Amino acid sequence: MALLRALLLALVVPIVRVKAYDNGLAITPQMGWNTWNHFGCDISESTILNAAKAMIAKNLTSLGYEYVIMDDCWHAPARDAATGAPVADPQKFPNGIKALSDEIHALGLKFGIYSDAGRYTCGGRFGSLDHEDIDAKTYAEWGVDYLTLEYDNCFNEGRAGTPKLSFDRYAKMSDALNATRRPILYSLCNWGEDGPWNFASTIANSWRISGDIMDTFDRFDDRCPCTSVIDCKLPGFQCAMARIIDFAAPVGQKAHAGAWNDLDMLEVGNGGMTHDEYVTHFTFWSILKSPLILGNDVTNMSADTLEIITNKAIIDINQDSAGSPANRRWKRSVQGGGDLSLWSGSLVNNRFIIALLNTSPSQQTVDVDFTDVFVDQGKVYQHQAYSISDLWQKDASGNWGKPLGTFQGSLKKVVIGPHQTKIWMAIPAS
Numbered sequence: 001m002a003l004l005r006a007l008l009l010a011l012v013v014p015i016v017r018v019k020a021y022d023n024g025l026a027i028t029p030q031m032g033w034n035t036w037n038h039f040g041c042d043i044s045e046s047t048i049l050n051a052a053k054a055m056i057a058k059n060l061t062s063l064g065y066e067y068v069i070m071d072d073c074w075h076a077p078a079r080d081a082a083t084g085a086p087v088a089d090p091q092k093f094p095n096g097i098k099a100l101s102d103e104i105h106a107l108g109l110k111f112g113i114y115s116d117a118g119r120y121t122c123g124g125r126f127g128s129l130d131h132e133d134i135d136a137k138t139y140a141e142w143g144v145d146y147l148t149l150e151y152d153n154c155f156n157e158g159r160a161g162t163p164k165l166s167f168d169r170y171a172k173m174s175d176a177l178n179a180t181r182r183p184i185l186y187s188l189c190n191w192g193e194d195g196p197w198n199f200a201s202t203i204a205n206s207w208r209i210s211g212d213i214m215d216t217f218d219r220f221d222d223r224c225p226c227t228s229v230i231d232c233k234l235p236g237f238q239c240a241m242a243r244i245i246d247f248a249a250p251v252g253q254k255a256h257a258g259a260w261n262d263l264d265m266l267e268v269g270n271g272g273m274t275h276d277e278y279v280t281h282f283t284f285w286s287i288l289k290s291p292l293i294l295g296n297d298v299t300n301m302s303a304d305t306l307e308i309i310t311n312k313a314i315i316d317i318n319q320d321s322a323g324s325p326a327n328r329r330w331k332r333s334v335q336g337g338g339d340l341s342l343w344s345g346s347l348v349n350n351r352f353i354i355a356l357l358n359t360s361p362s363q364q365t366v367d368v369d370f371t372d373v374f375v376d377q378g379k380v381y382q383h384q385a386y387s388i389s390d391l392w393q394k395d396a397s398g399n400w401g402k403p404l405g406t407f408q409g410s411l412k413k414v415v416i417g418p419h420q421t422k423i424w425m426a427i428p429a430s
Contacts, residue, residue, distance in 0.1 A: 008099075022258070025185040026205040028148070028319040029260045030291045030317060032067025032112065037215070038294025041073035041123050044092040046349030052107050054299040058306060061109065061316055065294065066110045067146050067185075068104050069112030075125035084131060085138045086115075099188075106378055112146030117169050117190070118155035122243065127155060128173060136176035139184065141234040146185045147177065153190040156413040159395035166194040169413070174203035187262065187291070197251045201259035206291055210247045212237040213264040215272030217280075217419050218338070218359060222294050230365055241281050242359050248288045252325035255289050261325070262291050269305035280357060282308050286318035287326040287355060289421070313391040313400035315427070320347045326355060329372045334360035340416075352426040353391075358416045368411040373426070376393060384408065385429040392423060401425060 026263035034049055035043045052068045055061055074097070076087040088097045097113070104111040116127035117134060129137045139147060153160070159169045170188050188204035191211045192198055200207035211224050211314045217240060224239035229247035240248075244263050255261045263285055268278045285292060294309060326345030332337050336359025345353050354373050358364050374381040385408040389395075393402035406429050416422050 008307065012235050018019060022200060023183055023205070025183055025258065026260060027257050028321065028323065029289050030067060030185060030206065031293070032069055032398070033066040033294040033298055034069040034071055034265050036071035037267060038270060038297045043070065043073060043094060049103060052104055052109050052298050055109065056107060058298065058301070059211060059296070060310070063310055063312060064319060065292070067110045067112050067293070069114070069146055070120050071114045073125060074114070075121070081124055084134050086126070086135055089387060097142045097361060105143060110145035112141060112148060113142070113144045114148040117173060118153065119157055120155040122154040128167070129157060132172040132176040132311050133179070136173065136180050140180035140182040144184055146187065147173070148187055153193065160190065163194045163199050166190050166196065168197045171203045189398055190260070191237070192229055192232060192247070194237055197254035197261060201254065201256070205258060206260040206262040208262045208264060209251055210244050210264065211235040211239045213244060214238040214240055214292065215267040215270045216240050216241040217273050217277040241273070241277070244257035245357070248290070249328045252327060254286060255323070255325050257323045260289055260291060265293045265295035266309070267295055268308050269301055274419065275304055276417060276420045278308055280419060282311070283314055283355065283421045284357070285425055286314045288345065289318060289323065289325040292318055305422050311400050312391070314423070317347065317353055322346060322348045326353060331376060334362070334364060336360060336362055340364055340366060342368060350428060353423060354414055354426055355413060355421060355423040357421050358418060361418045363415065363417050365413055365415050368414055370409055386426040387429050389425045390422070391425055
């Protein structure tokens with residue numbers, strides 16, 4: 001009787017929903033490549049397979065880049081008329097999405113797909129709003145591992161404006177994905193509307209904090225009007241890279257293993273910024289624990305681009321198991337425009353990173369005081385000596401992280417160029 005009672009209870013007691021942050025995915029920020037920033041709607045089966053093969057050929061996979069993500073415009077003109085299931089464009093994907101997914105998996109990589117929590121996608125294709133169950137079921141059948149960079153916010157039928165409205169709309173897809181019982185990383189994108197850092201960690205593995213990135217360092221655009229992400233009423237799009245860094249500064253405290261602030265896809269290699277600006281871009285996405293999703297043409301990269309996106313010392317910070325984003329310690333305006341800011345963060349094994357950012361158009365000289373760097377750790381850490389290495393210089397063996405010596409109290413007279421970032425690893429010397 002006891003066994004029968006247990007079986008009956010199992011039939012009537014609802015299964016507890018596994019929250020996205022407990023799904024075992026994105027324990028460190030996800031890494032991969034996405035079609036949108038470079039290709040937009042001009043995608044096909046060959047676009048995605050060629051990128052996957054290039055990721056392997058250029059050893060990106062050995063550094064952790066594992067997701068190959070197909071963004072918007074993969075859709076047929078309409079859903080399946082009989083079932084309502086999503087259908088792929090037969091010209092772009094003649095073998096279907098399941099066959100493409102299988103090929104990606106056969107290469108040892110993971111496959112991601114795009115949709116929108118609206119009636120239409122941002123590219124004007126059919127969205128997933130009110131079709132969450134059939135879409136999640138189909139994605140699972142196709143072998144999808146990642147939805148999506150990002151599960152978007154266009155044409156949302158007015159179901160936004162309060163955290164509850166946004167939560168309810170995005171939670172439907174979270175529940176639908178969980179119901180498939182396939183582990184699918186869930187990347188939410190409502191552009192920072194309604195403060196997703198306050199609720200998205202319960203339903204998603206990452207969430208966008210701002211409007212879409214623009215491949216520029218600091219160009220202002222009225223379509224990204226907010227100066228702070230807190231209580232921003234119009235996140236918009238065309239947000240400059242430096243603006244997104246400002247947005248990310250206060251919300252790092254909301255990120256943790258399995259749940260990350262997403263600063264949008266990387267623009268490194270797309271041509272809109274200088275070398276130093278792309279170094280700043282890659283450095284800050286890494287230390288702020290954003291997903292590192294490449295957005296360039298990985299089949300045709302310059303040596304400079306490849307060097308930036310394969311800096312293992314910087315990637316290791318992003319993937320550090322402590323999962324602790326860097327914090328901004330101070331920000332100072334610079335005469336002539338722009339500012340200097342000091343950032344620091346802690347890693348496992350009593351290691352620390354120090355970063356100095358110059359968004360001004362002129363070279364600056366500054367002392368980096370350890371009292372500021374180690375404000376969270378207290379006086380013992382502020383006054384002890386550290387072995388310091390520069391993470392954008394190579395050591396004698398060709399590895400990123402050139403030892404600079406032992407320093408106590410401060411780094412004196414640091415010279416930093418316009419739009420440049422300096423980043424150091426600090427390890428207690430004793």
